[in-house]
Amino acid sequence: MNVIKMNEFGSTLTDREDGKKAFREISGRSTFPVALDFSDVVSLGSSFGEEVILKIASLQGGGIAILNVNHVIKISITRIIEDTSIRVSFTDSSEGGKSRQGIV
Amino acid sequence: MPVFDDIYRSLKTQGFSKDLCASLGWTLGELADNTATHAGGVPCYFMLSSTSAPASRKFLTLTIGDIGVGIPAAIRSKEKYKGLKNYEALLSAFKSNVSSWGDEHKRGKGLNDVLAISKGNGAWVRTESNNMGVFFDFRADPYTIRPRSAGTEQDGTRYCMVLIDTKLELVSKREIDGMLDNYLGQL
Numbered sequence: 001m002n003v004i005k006m007n008e009f010g011s012t013l014t015d016r017e018d019g020k021k022a023f024r025e026i027s028g029r030s031t032f033p034v035a036l037d038f039s040d041v042v043s044l045g046s047s048f049g050e051e052v053i054l055k056i057a058s059l060q061g062g063g064i065a066i067l068n069v070n071h072v073i074k075i076s077i078t079r080i081i082e083d084t085s086i087r088v089s090f091t092d093s094s095e096g097g098k099s100r101q102g103i104v
Numbered sequence: 105m106p107v108f109d110d111i112y113r114s115l116k117t118q119g120f121s122k123d124l125c126a127s128l129g130w131t132l133g134e135l136a137d138n139t140a141t142h143a144g145g146v147p148c149y150f151m152l153s154s155t156s157a158p159a160s161r162k163f164l165t166l167t168i169g170d171i172g173v174g175i176p177a178a179i180r181s182k183e184k185y186k187g188l189k190n191y192e193a194l195l196s197a198f199k200s201n202v203s204s205w206g207d208e209h210k211r212g213k214g215l216n217d218v219l220a221i222s223k224g225n226g227a228w229v230r231t232e233s234n235n236m237g238v239f240f241d242f243r244a245d246p247y248t249i250r251p252r253s254a255g256t257e258q259d260g261t262r263y264c265m266v267l268i269d270t271k272l273e274l275v276s277k278r279e280i281d282g283m284l285d286n287y288l289g290q291l
Contacts, residue, residue: 012108014133016141042112042122043129046213047137072126075274079220080213082277 002030003067007040014043019051026056035065044073049080053088063087108132111152118154120162124269127221128152128164134214135263139170146172146260162269169262174234190234191251192288199284200277213277218265220275223247223283227268233261249287 006013009022026034034056038044057064066077066088074090081088112125132150139148150168172178176193179185179202185193196202200216222229223242230239230252237252255262 010108011112012129012133014130015137042108043126043133045130045133045137046217047134050213070122070126072123072130072272075224075272076130076217078274079217079277 001065002032002034003037004030004034006036006038011041012043013041013048013052014045016047016051019048022048023052023055026052027059032056033060033064035067037067038070038073039068041073042070044069044076046076046080049076053077053080054084054086057081057086057088063089065089065091068092115154115164118162119156120154120164121269123272124162124164124267127225127267127272128166131166131218131221131265131267132168134217135168138214139168139172139261146170164267164269165264166267167262167264169260171258171260174259175231175261176234176236191236191238192291194231194233194236194238195249195284195288199281216277216280218263219280219283220277221267221272222265223280224273224275225268225270226273227266229263229265231261231263232256234259247283249283 004026009018013019013022036053036056053064053066062085064086069077069090069092077088077090108129111128115125115128136148136150139146148168148170150166153165154162155165156162175197176190179193179197180188180190185196185202188196198215198219200213218229219240222240226242228239228241228243231237232252232254235254235257237254239248239250239252241248241250
């Protein structure tokens with residue numbers, strides 16, 4: 001699976017137009033399915049997230065893998081997919097090297 | 105945005121947590137995006153101030169404003185909401201999927217996010233627009249929502265919000281919408 005490093009779009013991802021640009025870029029160069037890696041991304045807003053996460057998940061049968069999110073971004077994504085049929089699997093690595101998985 | 109990176113660096117130097125930085129970036133980004141989208145691209149300004157005391161939690165106060173048309177005016181410009189009173193329009197703007205844009209755009213999440221962050225943080229947020237204001241206070245249970253007079257008749261919208269450096273709790277869109285529906289129903 002292709003992994004997209006979301007920090008290439010910045011550390012604070014909140015602008016809707018930026019989200020549209022990111023989606024165009026990702027869809028233009030990637031083979032789906034892709035996973036989104038949020039390492040070194042500090043914040044994610046609904047506006048950006050809707051334009052990227054929901055659209056990518058819709059192209060992948062309604063599911064998407066999200067890697068290495070911080071606690072607040074996990075909350076943001078949980079809110080983004082609320083009332084949708086999108087399934088998100090969260091995988092991250094603690095400092096101890098353990099991985100935690102959750103599917104929302 | 106480079107400005108956020110500078111802010112995060114400064115906050116981390118002062119001992120603020122990653123959670124706090126993340127909540128701030130999310131909040132500031134949504135409110136700035138609102139200004140760019142709904143206020144006609146007018147300039148917006150923001151101020152941050154930090155407070156901490158020995159053996160006490162750290163606080164961040166964010167103030168952001170613009171000189172656009174104002175929330176009630178923008179919401180009521182839409183046919184669907186023109187029958188609302190100004191205060192109702194101001195409150196409704198915080199509901200998910202309420203926007204001055206058409207429903208087909210599926211916008212209107214940003215202010216719902218701001219309230220969810222404030223509630224999840226156990227803090228407060230005050231909004232003023234079109235010569236009126238509202239104060240959402242989540243510091244205690246039960247929370248309170250109270251009308252406030254605006255500090256100025258100046259056009260535009262102003263937010264003042266406190267973020268407490270503590271773990272953010274998840275608050276759903278449904279919960280915020282329900283809270284607002286309950287309050288609007290009592291008006």
